[in-house]
Amino acid sequence: MPSTLSPRTDPAAAPPVVPAAEDTVAFADPPTLGRRPALAADRDATPTLARRVRALLGRVLRSSIVLVLFLALWEVAPRVGLVDAVFLPPLSRVLDAFGTLASSGELALHLGASLSRAGTGFAIAVLAAIPLGVAIGWYERVSDVLSPFLELFRNTAALALLPVFILILGIGETSKIALVVYACTFPVLLTTISAVRSVDPLLVKSARSLGLSSLRLFQKVVLPAAVPTVFTGVRMAGASSILVLIAAEMVGAKAGLGYLITYTQFNFQIEKMYAGIIAIALVGVSVNGVLLALERHFSRWRTASS
CATH class of the missing domain: 1.10.3720.10 (MetI-like)
Structure with a gap:
């Protein structure tokens, strides 16, 4: 029995559509471009090893600065004569x-x-x-x-x-x-x-x-x-x-x-x-x-x- 579908509606009669080169680039590029900012943001949000080390050193310095100043004063004060070195040695x-x-x-x-x-x-x-x-x-x-x-x-x-x-x-x-x-x-x-x-x-x-x-x-x-x-x-x-x-x-x-x-x-x-x-x-x-x-x-x- 002959098909009653027109060439426009018949899938067998319709010629295959081949995407143009411009269309291929248009479909391939946007997902790649869309992923790049997300990866960069993830890298920025994740602290690197260097940042962690700097943060740790910063906390150590802040917590020990008073102690270091006290020890430095203990060393310097007897040597410059602020206190008697006999009773408080360096x-x-x-x-x-x-x-x-x-x-x-x-x-x-x-x-x-x-x-x-x-x-x-x-x-x-x-x-x-x-x-x-x-x-x-x-x-x-x-x-x-x-x-x-x-x-x-x-x-x-x-x-x-x-x-x-x-x-x-x-x-x-x-x-x-x-x-x-x-x-x-x-x-x-x-x-x-x-x-x-x-x-x-x-x-x-x-x-x-x-x-x-x-x-x-x-x-x-x-x-x-x-x-x-x-x-x-x-x-x-x-x-x-x-x-x-x-x-x-x-x-x-x-x-x-x-x-x-x-x-x-x-x-x-x-x-x-x-x-x-x-x-x-x-x-x-x-x-x-x-x-x-x-x-x-x-x-x-x-x-x-x-």
Whole structure:
């Protein structure tokens, strides 16, 4: 049967349309031209390695400029006569004495003695204060019983009780560790109590409505919410453990950074005395850095949730 379609409408009869060269260029070029600005914008939005390095160096310089100026002033002031170089030697001489103590092994001996005492007392205080703080902050009856005792001793300085610890426990290691425990307990205890009491009541009600037991409630709601505040007290306790121990070692000890400072002062070895002070500062910064890293590790859920 002959086809009824006209040549204009019949696909078989219609001649194939061949695009011209100009049409090919017109269809090929616009997508390519359209992609180029997007790729350039992506390259501009993505920071290069050089930019990251410059940003990091900028942050380091901004955070250390005051420290560098202080160290430069320490080096220059004794040399130009602003202070007596006998009582405040230039920083270079102090660093030489620091290197001498480190190379001879004397600094490692005193540092190990101080860290063992401070670490033992700090660990005992944290392990005892956090459960006690949770109990006081969560149970009202426990708080009513222990609050008067806490209010009495929280305002008593640890160093004021140093003679008492020495009289009762002797002049050996026990009294120094006990003093560190006393000094570290209250910062951790008080911040733990505050952290538990400041947990959002709506979170607690929601967890209880889901049928969580008391143990799971502490594990999933109370403790994660209290971790940042608790670690604030832990960091304060870490600083207190070093400071109180150094003072205790100055009174009665045969090794330790506090003993090193007192011994070098009495023998007028001023450079070594300042070297011991620098060692104490480095220990304090290191301890705070470790505790800050632990706080970030246990508080990762806050970053994930935000």
